[in-house]
Amino acid sequence: MEPTTTTPTRNTRLIAMSDSVSAPALSFSGVSMVFPDGTHALSETSFDVRAGEFVTVVGPSGCGKSTLLRIASGLNKATTGTVSVDRSHLGYVFQDPTLLQWRNVQRNVELMAELEGVPKDERRVRATEAIELVGLKGFENKYPKQLSGGMRMRASLARSLVLDPKVFLFDEPFGAVDEITRERLNDEVISLFQRNGFAGLFITHSISEAVFLSTRIIVMSARPGRIVGDFTVPFSYPRSPDLRFDAAFAELSGEISHALRGAHS
Amino acid sequence: MSDGVGTSMTSAEHATDHLDVALEHYSVADIEAVQPHAASARTAEWSRLVGPLVIFVLFVAAWHYMHTDGMRRFFDKPGFLLPAPETVLHDSFLKPLARASLLNGLKWTTLVALLGLAMTIVIGVSIAVTMSQAKWVERSTYPYLVALQAIPILSVVPIINSVFGGGINSRLFVCVVISIFPIVTNTLFGLTSADAGQHDLFTLRGASRWTRLVKLQLPSAMPAIFTGFRISAGLSVIGAVVGEQFFRKGSKPGIGIVMEQYRQKNLYAQTYGGLLLAALLGIVVFLVFGRVSKLVVGHWHESSRKPD
Numbered sequence: 001m002e003p004t005t006t007t008p009t010r011n012t013r014l015i016a017m018s019d020s021v022s023a024p025a026l027s028f029s030g031v032s033m034v035f036p037d038g039t040h041a042l043s044e045t046s047f048d049v050r051a052g053e054f055v056t057v058v059g060p061s062g063c064g065k066s067t068l069l070r071i072a073s074g075l076n077k078a079t080t081g082t083v084s085v086d087r088s089h090l091g092y093v094f095q096d097p098t099l100l101q102w103r104n105v106q107r108n109v110e111l112m113a114e115l116e117g118v119p120k121d122e123r124r125v126r127a128t129e130a131i132e133l134v135g136l137k138g139f140e141n142k143y144p145k146q147l148s149g150g151m152r153m154r155a156s157l158a159r160s161l162v163l164d165p166k167v168f169l170f171d172e173p174f175g176a177v178d179e180i181t182r183e184r185l186n187d188e189v190i191s192l193f194q195r196n197g198f199a200g201l202f203i204t205h206s207i208s209e210a211v212f213l214s215t216r217i218i219v220m221s222a223r224p225g226r227i228v229g230d231f232t233v234p235f236s237y238p239r240s241p242d243l244r245f246d247a248a249f250a251e252l253s254g255e256i257s258h259a260l261r262g263a264h265s
Numbered sequence: 266m267s268d269g270v271g272t273s274m275t276s277a278e279h280a281t282d283h284l285d286v287a288l289e290h291y292s293v294a295d296i297e298a299v300q301p302h303a304a305s306a307r308t309a310e311w312s313r314l315v316g317p318l319v320i321f322v323l324f325v326a327a328w329h330y331m332h333t334d335g336m337r338r339f340f341d342k343p344g345f346l347l348p349a350p351e352t353v354l355h356d357s358f359l360k361p362l363a364r365a366s367l368l369n370g371l372k373w374t375t376l377v378a379l380l381g382l383a384m385t386i387v388i389g390v391s392i393a394v395t396m397s398q399a400k401w402v403e404r405s406t407y408p409y410l411v412a413l414q415a416i417p418i419l420s421v422v423p424i425i426n427s428v429f430g431g432g433i434n435s436r437l438f439v440c441v442v443i444s445i446f447p448i449v450t451n452t453l454f455g456l457t458s459a460d461a462g463q464h465d466l467f468t469l470r471g472a473s474r475w476t477r478l479v480k481l482q483l484p485s486a487m488p489a490i491f492t493g494f495r496i497s498a499g500l501s502v503i504g505a506v507v508g509e510q511f512f513r514k515g516s517k518p519g520i521g522i523v524m525e526q527y528r529q530k531n532l533y534a535q536t537y538g539g540l541l542l543a544a545l546l547g548i549v550v551f552l553v554f555g556r557v558s559k560l561v562v563g564h565w566h567e568s569s570r571k572p573d
Contacts (some may be wrong), residue, residue, distance in 0.1 A: 075465055092469060098462035102484045102565045115470035115480075143565045 024048035024084075025199035026072060026167050031081035032224075033067050041067045043224035044081070051166065054193055054200035056210040058260060059220030065203045066095075067225075069169045072201065091165030091198070093173045097152035099144040105131065105155050106140040113162045123162065130158035133195075134188060150181040154188075161192070168193075170202040174209070183241060186212055194237050207253050207260070208244060219259040229259035325350055348534040357538020367535065370523035371542045377433060377519060378505040378546065381440025382498055388441065389448030389497070390490070396449075397456040397482065398474070414446045422511045433517060436508030443504035444497040451493030455486025488566045491558035498550040506543050520546075 026049040033042040041064035049055045057065050070076040072083055073092050099108045109130055113123035131137055134154040144152055153173060160168065170189070174182040186209060193200055193213075204210050210217050211233060219229030233252065235243060243249050327335075332349040336342045348356070358364050392410075396403040418439060429435040459481050467477050509521030518526075524539035 073469055075468055090469070094462050094465070096460075096462050098460070098466060100463065100481070100484070102487070102562070111466070112470060115467065115472050115476065145565060 024050050026085045026201060027083065028068070028072070029082055029084075031068070031071060031078045031083060033064060033071065033076070034079045040224035042071075042078075043226045045220075045226060046081075047218060047227065047230075049167070049199040049201050051199050052197045053216060054202065054214045055216045055218060056202040056204060056214040057218045057220060058204060058207060058210050058256065059225060060222045060260070061205075062223050063220045063225035064223065065220060065225065066171050069171050069201065069203060072167075072169060085167055089164055089166040091160030091163060091168040093153075093156055093160055093168075093170045095172045095175060097144070097149075097156040099152055099155055099159075101144050104141050104143050105136055105147070105158075108144070108155055109158045109162060112159055116163065118162075126162040126164075127158070130161040131155075133161060133192065134158045150177050150185065153177060153185060157185075157188070157192075165196070165198050168196075168198045168200045170200070170204075172203050172205065175205065182206075182209065187241070189213060190237060190239060207256050208249075211249060211253050211256065212239060212244060217256055219256060228262065229256065231256060231259075345533060348537060353534045353537045353541065356532070356534035357541070363535050363538065366518075366523055367520065367539055367542055370518055370520035370539065371546065373517045374502070374505050374509065374519035374521065374543065375546055376517075377436050377440065377508070378498075378502045378550070381437045381504060382444065382494075382501040382550075384437060385441050385444045385448055385497055385501060386494065389445045389493070390452050392445075393449045393452035393456060394478065396453055397478075403453070410446060410449055413442060416442070418442060418507070419511075426512065431512045433512075435512040436505060436519070439508035439512075440501050440504035443507070444500035447496040447500065448490075448493040451489045451496070452486060455489030455493075456482045458489065459485040487562045488558070491554065491562065495551055495554045495558070498554050499547045502543060502547040502550060 028048075029046045031042055031045045032040075034040050041062075045064075045068065047055070057068065059065050067076060069092070071078045072085055073090060074087055100111065103111070106124075106127055109127040110123045113126055118126070128140075131140060134157050136151065136154050136158065139147070139151065144155070147155065156173070174185050177185065189200075189202075190213060200213075202210070202213060214233050217229075217231040217233060218227055219231070220226065221228045231252065234248070328347070328350050332344050332347050332352075334344075336344045336347055356363060357367055392406070396406055425435050425438055429438050456478075463481060463485070464477070467481055472480075505519060506521040506524075509519040510525060513522050513525075520539050520543050524536050524543075527533075527535040527539065
């Protein structure tokens with residue numbers, strides 16, 4: 001589980017495959033997970049995510065997708081296999097916003113930097129920048145209960161941004177928001193991705209969300225999860241919302257849907 | 266809920282310039298939709314006044330009835346055992362001598378109750394924090410807390426007397442024993458109620474036990490802790506008064522002692538006057554903690570409304 005000293009180049013603005021010479025920012029090799037209660041969640045999973053790559057994992061419920069992220073972040077330990085990743089610049093957005101209810105937006109966004117020991121002035125500057133990036137400027141002093149679901153998710157995104165993530169994990173972050181908010185948040189994730197060039201690993205149930213966001217899509221089987229499909233997404237960034245109605249988009253979505261149906265049986 | 270406000274506008278913009286979406290801001294209207302409605306607030310204002318007033322009138326009427334007729338009819342006992350409300354007020358608070366001795370008693374009782382409560386809070390929160398640190402500590406100490414709660418305090422009065430003497434220390438001890446349980450249980454419940462996802466955040470950055478306690482567990486426990494304070498505050502007043510019934514040494518006659526003295530002289534009106542004061546003290550302490558709780562957690566906690 002030792003984090004390797006992989007240091008992806010800063011300010012990578014390059015997209016996908018063109019960067020294939022650099023070492024992966026996040027690498028799973030032969031990862032299996034069996035929980036104490038005997039649930040076999042993951043089986044022999046190996047893949048890499050490089051800086052400038054946005055990989056989305058889709059698969060049936062309970063196939064261990066979220067477990068992959070928990071292992072990558074160090075929250076869980078793999079039963080067998082290894083993960084190598086530099087966790088000092090790790091962003092992690094959970095399914096729920098998990099904001100601290102007693103802190104306003106500003107102080108919530110500062111939290112990760114605060115736990116990391118970043119000095120007060122420095123983290124204030126970073127938080128202000130992150131809040132502006134996710135479009136929450138003017139809401140710094142609001143408390144979570146005063147925000148809508150979409151805005152809470154934005155605050156949660158900003159909280160991860162203050163650590164200047166080189167690896168960014170997203171665990172079905174937009175499952176609970178309405179369709180239109182989800183599309184807007186997808187646009188924001190893409191612009192953050194283009195801006196920061198992190199290595200993204202995204203989990204979702206939505207095929208169209210996966211295709212819209214990613215450079216690569218991995219399809220996993222039902223429990224125990226293993227990789228049954230691996231698709232490269234050919235569309236360039238920036239991606240227009242109209243892409244969702246493109247024939248090529250529909251075709252790729254169809255292929256992935258087909259692979260998923262196979263994964264279910 | 267309020268995301269919908271700005272969306273029709275944005276989907277139109279999507280077509281033209283989708284990259285700017287990240288820089289878009291919500292309008293202030295998004296937030297104002299969450300504020301409560303003005304009309305319903307006015308209704309609430311009304312019922313806040315009328316309800317208590319009606320109940321108060323009924324209470325005084327029932328009391329009066331019990332004095333004139335009820336005591337004899339239901340219990341076959343003389344009415345003087347429960348003097349009429351106006352007699353209680355007159356004899357206790359309009360006669361200077363009675364008033365002075367009751368108020369003096371109230372002063373000492375308040376002192377003991379507050380001192381006892383302060384001790385209870387410090388000891389209780391410390392116990393809860395210790396218990397929250399490991400499941401085995403909680404499991405092995407909890408039975409003693411329950412046992413403490415079950416002790417009939419009256420039966421150990423002689424022991425308390427010989428250990429702490431007949432003065433204020435014994436009263437404080439009774440206060441703490443009677444009022445500590447709700448503080449420990451509520452604080453413990455609060456400390457363990459932070460959700461797993463929030464704990465994950467702290468685990469991700471390798472936060473120490475101390476950081477987790479101070480930045481996650483204690484703040485998220487505040488609403489529960491204040492609930493514990495409120496319950497214990499009432500119990501502490503009871504503890505102080507009960508303690509006075511048994512430990513009367515020293516020159517600090519609390520309200521319980523004054524009441525007992527009046528009762529022995531068959532001055533029932535003044536005895537009830539003391540009872541009223543003790544109850545009033547309980548109510549005031551309860552209200553004060555409610556107010557403090559609102560000030561501390563009202564701005565973020567769902568269940569405590571903002572003072573307006």
